Amino acid sequence: MASSNPETESNNGSSIAKEPEKPQIEAFRMPTMEEMRAQEVWNNCAVRSVASGVMGGGLGLMMGMFLGALDNPIMQEEMTGRQQFMYTMRQMGQRSWSSAKAFAVMGLIFSAAECVVEKARAKHDTTNTVVAGCVTGGTISAKGGPKAACAGCAGFAAFSVLIEKFLDRHT
Incomplete structure (x- = not known):
């Protein structure tokens, strides 16, 4: 079965596989002022x-x-x-x-x-998640006393780390 593509046919009619084209490197684009302002607002x-x-x-x-x-x-x-x-x-x-x-x-x-x-x-790493989880758990369970706050801190910190690892946000 002969190929109808003239680029792959040689002079004697046999088909020779053409090397795949290398992907083009995309040019670096600087962010616009609107994009930078939006990023600053979200930060x-x-x-x-x-x-x-x-x-x-x-x-x-x-x-x-x-x-x-x-x-x-x-x-x-x-x-x-x-x-x-x-x-x-x-x-x-x-x-x-x-x-x-x-x-x-x-x-x-x-x-x-x-x-x-x-x-x-x-830094943007898992330590931030652990501290934030501890603060959140401790704050939410603080009405129950110091033992409850410590348990809430540990529980929410562990849960936050598990979620973080499951979502694989930090490597």
């Missing part, structure tokens, strides 16, 4: 923390809605369909608000701690 710890808090709140809202919908009333047999529906809506609302607050605070504290530690150390 601000306050902006990063608020954005993480808002995203955490959104995640908590969705999780609360899902978990609230799974709650069944205890007296399900004695309730009408409308009562069951109203109970489920109330549970979804309560769980959504509670989860949204918890996840928003968690995201805000973690992101702020990680950003401040990263700026202070001038």
Whole structure:
């Protein structure tokens, strides 16, 4: 079967494989002023923390809605369909608000701690994640006393490292 491509055919009609072309090296492009301003805005710890808090709140809202919908009333047999529906809506609302607050605070504290530690150390590595996890866990569980704060610190730091290794952000 002869090739119809004239570049691969030689004078005697046999086909010779042409060497694959080397990929072109892409020219270096300097960022525009708008790109640099956007990067500077995102590097601000306050902006990063608020954005993480808002995203955490959104995640908590969705999780609360899902978990609230799974709650069944205890007296399900004695309730009408409308009562069951109203109970489920109330549970979804309560769980959504509670989860949204918890996840928003968690995201805000973690992101702020990680950003401040990263700026202070001038490094982007797993140590920042460990410290931020410890600060977040300790802060969230501080109401339970010093033992609870220490356990929260250790637990959240370990969880943060596992997530970091799973996502493979730092090498």
